[in-house]
Amino acid sequence: MTGGEVRIAPxxxxxxxxxxxxxxxxxxxxAGNVLVNLAAPPxxxxxxxxxxxxxxxxLLLYSDQVNPDxxxxxxxxxxxxxxMIFAPTEHVDVGGNTDVRIYGQVIGDTVIVHGGPQVNVTxxxxxxxxxxxxxxxxx
Numbered sequence: 682m683t684g685g686e687v688r689i690a691p692x693x694x695x696x697x698x699x700x701x702x703x704x705x706x707x708x709x710x711x712a713g714n715v716l717v718n719l720a721a722p723p724x725x726x727x728x729x730x731x732x733x734x735x736x737x738x739x740l741l742l743y744s745d746q747v748n749p750d751x752x753x754x755x756x757x758x759x760x761x762x763x764x765m766i767f768a769p770t771e772h773v774d775v776g777g778n779t780d781v782r783i784y785g786q787v788i789g790d791t792v793i794v795h796g797g798p799q800v801n802v803t804x805x806x807x808x809x810x811x812x813x814x815x816x817x818x819x820x
Contacts, residue, residue: 682711688718697723699764701736703743708750709768717756721764721785741785744768752789756781 689698699722702709711717721741737743741764744752753774754762761782766773766789773789775781776796787794 682715684714686716687711688716689720699723699736699738701740701743701764703745704748704750704752704768705745706748706750709742709744709752709754711753712755714757715755715760717754717760717762719762719764739785740765740767742766742768744771746770754783 689700692698697720699720701721702719719741722736722738724738741762742752742754744750744767746769748768748771751772751774752766752768754766755774756762756777758777758780760777760780761784763784765786766775766783767786768789770790773787773792775783775787775792775794781796
């Protein structure tokens, strides 16, 4: 994507909207000159989002571990990404020309953060993906 705008709108009932993007094959590539405001579904309370399945609270971008293509999350002034970007076997390029904000975790094989004059990566437990706890017993 180059140029234009991509954003998550609030739901009709007033709740904040959210999305989980799953990349099975191919690159996730948002280049410069795009105003980006993407957010994973909120975690309030943790993993109890009744209106967002199959989206996963706190998880913005998931790239399959067998997907060899990279992830590039850039943007222009005022762009923000909220939630975990999970691409553990890929190169992740994060940055932009001015004031791109990442709220959450960025996990990749290699992560390059660049930009001018400022790229902010902010971690907070309220925007992080936590898989639900589970226990299985076998006899």
